[in-house]
Amino acid sequence: MQEKVEPGEYYHGKRVLVTGGLGFIGSNLVRRLAGLGASITVIDACFPDQGANLFNLKDVLDELVLVVADIGSVDEISAFIVDQEIIFNLASCVSHIDSLRNPLRDLERNCLSQLRFLNCLTELSPCARIIYTGSRSQYGNPVYVPIDEDHPLRPLDINGVHKTAAEEYHRIFHEQGNIRYTSLRLTNIYGPRHQMHHDGQGFLNWFIRQGLTGQEICVYGGGEQERDFLYVEDVVDALLRVAPDERCEGRVFNVVSGIPITVAQAAAAICDITDNSWRCVAYPPERSAVEPGNIRLDGSRLQVLTGWMPRYGLQAGLRETVDFYRQHGHRYFHGPKGNLVLSDKGME
Amino acid sequence: MQEKVEPGEYYHGKRVLVTGGLGFIGSNLVRRLAGLGASITVIDACFPDQGANLFNLKDVLDELVLVVADIGSVDEISAFIVDQEIIFNLASCVSHIDSLRNPLRDLERNCLSQLRFLNCLTELSPCARIIYTGSRSQYGNPVYVPIDEDHPLRPLDINGVHKTAAEEYHRIFHEQGNIRYTSLRLTNIYGPRHQMHHDGQGFLNWFIRQGLTGQEICVYGGGEQERDFLYVEDVVDALLRVAPDERCEGRVFNVVSGIPITVAQAAAAICDITDNSWRCVAYPPERSAVEPGNIRLDGSRLQVLTGWMPRYGLQAGLRETVDFYRQHGHRYFHGPKGNLVLSDKGME
Numbered sequence: 270m271q272e273k274v275e276p277g278e279y280y281h282g283k284r285v286l287v288t289g290g291l292g293f294i295g296s297n298l299v300r301r302l303a304g305l306g307a308s309i310t311v312i313d314a315c316f317p318d319q320g321a322n323l324f325n326l327k328d329v330l331d332e333l334v335l336v337v338a339d340i341g342s343v344d345e346i347s348a349f350i351v352d353q354e355i356i357f358n359l360a361s362c363v364s365h366i367d368s369l370r371n372p373l374r375d376l377e378r379n380c381l382s383q384l385r386f387l388n389c390l391t392e393l394s395p396c397a398r399i400i401y402t403g404s405r406s407q408y409g410n411p412v413y414v415p416i417d418e419d420h421p422l423r424p425l426d427i428n429g430v431h432k433t434a435a436e437e438y439h440r441i442f443h444e445q446g447n448i449r450y451t452s453l454r455l456t457n458i459y460g461p462r463h464q465m466h467h468d469g470q471g472f473l474n475w476f477i478r479q480g481l482t483g484q485e486i487c488v489y490g491g492g493e494q495e496r497d498f499l500y501v502e503d504v505v506d507a508l509l510r511v512a513p514d515e516r517c518e519g520r521v522f523n524v525v526s527g528i529p530i531t532v533a534q535a536a537a538a539i540c541d542i543t544d545n546s547w548r549c550v551a552y553p554p555e556r557s558a559v560e561p562g563n564i565r566l567d568g569s570r571l572q573v574l575t576g577w578m579p580r581y582g583l584q585a586g587l588r589e590t591v592d593f594y595r596q597h598g599h600r601y602f603h604g605p606k607g608n609l610v611l612s613d614k615g616m617e
Numbered sequence: 618m619q620e621k622v623e624p625g626e627y628y629h630g631k632r633v634l635v636t637g638g639l640g641f642i643g644s645n646l647v648r649r650l651a652g653l654g655a656s657i658t659v660i661d662a663c664f665p666d667q668g669a670n671l672f673n674l675k676d677v678l679d680e681l682v683l684v685v686a687d688i689g690s691v692d693e694i695s696a697f698i699v700d701q702e703i704i705f706n707l708a709s710c711v712s713h714i715d716s717l718r719n720p721l722r723d724l725e726r727n728c729l730s731q732l733r734f735l736n737c738l739t740e741l742s743p744c745a746r747i748i749y750t751g752s753r754s755q756y757g758n759p760v761y762v763p764i765d766e767d768h769p770l771r772p773l774d775i776n777g778v779h780k781t782a783a784e785e786y787h788r789i790f791h792e793q794g795n796i797r798y799t800s801l802r803l804t805n806i807y808g809p810r811h812q813m814h815h816d817g818q819g820f821l822n823w824f825i826r827q828g829l830t831g832q833e834i835c836v837y838g839g840g841e842q843e844r845d846f847l848y849v850e851d852v853v854d855a856l857l858r859v860a861p862d863e864r865c866e867g868r869v870f871n872v873v874s875g876i877p878i879t880v881a882q883a884a885a886a887i888c889d890i891t892d893n894s895w896r897c898v899a900y901p902p903e904r905s906a907v908e909p910g911n912i913r914l915d916g917s918r919l920q921v922l923t924g925w926m927p928r929y930g931l932q933a934g935l936r937e938t939v940d941f942y943r944q945h946g947h948r949y950f951h952g953p954k955g956n957l958v959l960s961d962k963g964m965e
Contacts (some may be wrong), residue, residue, distance in 0.1 A: 372732055372786075384775075421767070431782070433785075441772075441775060441778065
C-alpha cells in the first residue's frame with residue numbers, strides 16, 4: 270500500500286489539466302489547485318447555456334493557462350494536453366431536460382467530444398491519471414437503496430445514457446492500458462460559482478437564488494422527495510484525494526453525504542437563512558418524466574478506502590453559499606449578458 | 618392476455634421496415650417476411666466493410682422497396698418511414714476490433730445514426746412497434762453464469778458501449794411514449810447470407826469458409842472457450858414472434874440456444890461436414906483484448922414468455938449453412954468486388 274501523501278504536497282508543481290475548469294465544480298477545484306501551487310491548464314468550451322463564468326477564476330487567471338475550446342476540438346487543444354500528469358475531466362453538459370429536447374447536441378458534447386479527447390490523450394499524454402465525473406442520474410429509479418456503485422444503470426434521460434457511455438470510454442481506455450482512470454459519481458452538488466440564471470441545473474442553487482431575490486421558493490410535488498446534497502468544497506476534497514491514490518485507479522465511487530434530506534427540508538433551511546418562504550407547486554410534465562423518486566446513495570466505498578468524509582453539513586454549506594451570492598450574485602443572476610461569461614468563444 | 622396470433626397471418630399486408638435489410642440477419646428476415654406477404658421497405662447503408670450484399674435479396678427485390686441510405690440520413694429516409702407499423706431495426710456495425718481501431722466511426726454509425734433515426738420516427742411513425750437487436754457483448758466478462766438480462770453491462774470494447782447506448786435510446790424513447798420497443802440481445806449467430814470476405818464478424822461462418830476452401834481452420838487459444846451458437850433462422854423466428862406480442866413491449870430478451878459449446882467442438886463439427894482439419898493458434902493481442910471468456914447465457918425469459926425455441930441444433934444449422942455456401946460461396950468469398958454488393962451507394 271502506498272504511503273499516505275497529503276494532497277497539499279502532492280500537487281505542488283504538478284502539471285494538472287482541468288476540463289470544464291470555468292464551470293461550477295471545475296472553478297472551485299482550480300482555485301484550490303492554484304493555492305496548492307499546481308501548474309494548471311484549464312480547457313473550457315464556454316457553451317453559453319452551461320456554467321462557464323470568467324468571474325469564477327478572475328482573481329487566479331494569472332496563475333494558469335486558459336484555453337477556450339471544446340475538448341473535442343483536437344486541433345485547438347492538442348498543444349495543451351501534452352504530458353499532463355493529472356487530468357480532472359469535468360467538461361460535461363448536465364441538463365436532463367435539455368437532453369430530451371436536443372439529444373443530438375447532448376451526444377455531441379458528452380460522447381463525441383469525450384471520445385475525441387481520450388483518443389487524443391492516448392497519443393499525447395499516455396498513461397495520464399484521469400478523473401472523470403459521472404452522475405447519480407446514471408442509476409435511474411432505484412432498484413434498491415441505498416444505491417451503491419454496483420446498482421444497475423438505467424438512466425431516465427438521454428443525458429444519463431451519455432454520461433454512462435463516456436464513463437465507459439474511460440474504463441475501456443483504462444483496460445486497454447491507455448489511461449489510468451477513476452470515476453466519481455456526483456449528485457446534487459451545491460455551492461458558490463454555480464450558474465444562477467436558469468433552473469436547468471442545480472435546483473438547490475436555484476432555490477437560493479429565489480430566496481435571495483425575494484421570490485417564494487417553488488418546490489415540485491409535495492417536497493417529500495429525498496436527495497443527497499453535497500457542498501462543492503467536499504467534492505473538491507474528494508477529487509484532490511482520489512487523483513494521487515493508486516488504489517482508486519480503475520474504479521468508480523459514489524461521492525455523497527449519505528444523508529437523505531427531503532427537498533422540503535432543504536427549502537426550509539434556505540428560507541431560514543434568507544428569511545423567505547416556500548410552497549409546493551405541481552410537477553411540470555417534463556420534470557415529472559425525469560424525476561427519479563427518493564434518492565439514497567451509499568458512499569461507503571470511497572469513505573472506507575480513502576478516509577474522505579464531507580466536512581460541511583447542509584446548514585454550513587448553505588450559509589457559505591448564501592454569503593457568496595449575497596456578495597457576488599450580480600455576477601451570476603443575469604446570464605451571459607452583464608457579467609464576464611465568455612460567449613461564442615469571444616471574450617467580453 | 619392477448620390471443621395468440623400466428624406470425625404468418627399477422628404479417629400479411631403489414632407495413633414493415635427492416636433497417637440493415639441487405640445484411641446477414643436482415644436479409645434472412647426480409648425473405649421470410651416476403652413469403653408471409655408483408656409490405657416491406659428495406660433501408661441499408663451498404664457500408665463496404667459490413668454485411669450488405671445485394672445477392673441476399675436478389676430474387677425478392679420485386680417484392681419490396683429498397684432504400685440505400687444510412688438510417689441517420691434523415692433527408693434521404695424520411696419519406697420511407699412514414700406510418701410504418703413494424704420496424705426491425707437491425708442496422709448496426711458489429712466489429713469489436715474495428716470499434717477499438719476507429720471508435721469515432723463506431724459512435725457515428727451505432728449511436729448518432731440511431732438517435733437521428735429515432736428522433737425522425739417519433740415524428741413520422743409515432744408509437745411504431747420497433748425491435749432493436751442488441752448484443753451479448755454488452756455484458757462483457759461474466760460476473761455470474763448463466764448470464765440473464767439483468768446481468769451488469771460492462772462491455773470490453775467501444776462497440777459494446779455503443780450497442781448499449783443505442784438500446785438505451787430505445788428504452789428512453791419508449792418510456793417517453795414515443796415508440797414501443799423490444800430489444801433482443803443476440804450472440805454468435807451463424808448461417809447463410811453472412812459476409813465471408815473478412816473475419817471481422819462471425820467467426821463460425823469464417824470457419825466454414827476456411828473449411829470449404831481447403832484451409833485448415835485456425836482456433837485461437839486452446840479452443841476451450843464456450844460460446845452460444847444460434848442458427849439465423851431461429852433468430853428470424855424470434856423476431857417474427859416478438860413483434861406482434863404486446864407482452865414483449867418495453868422489455869429486453871436474450872435470444873440464445875442456452876447450450877454452451879466450445880469453439881473446438883464447433884470447429885470439429887465443421888471439419889466433419891467439410892472434410893477438413895483444425896488446429897490451435899495463439900491469440901493475436903487485439904483478439905485477446907476483446908475475448909470475454911466462457912459465455913453461458915440464460916434464454917429462459919423469452920422462451921417462457923413466448924414459447925419461442927430454437928428449431929436447429931448445431932449440426933443441422935451447420936449443414937444448411939455449408940450447403941448454402943457450397944452453392945453460392947462465390948457471391949460471398951471475394952468481397953465487394955466480383956459480386957453484387959453495393960459500394961459507395963452505387964449499384965454494380
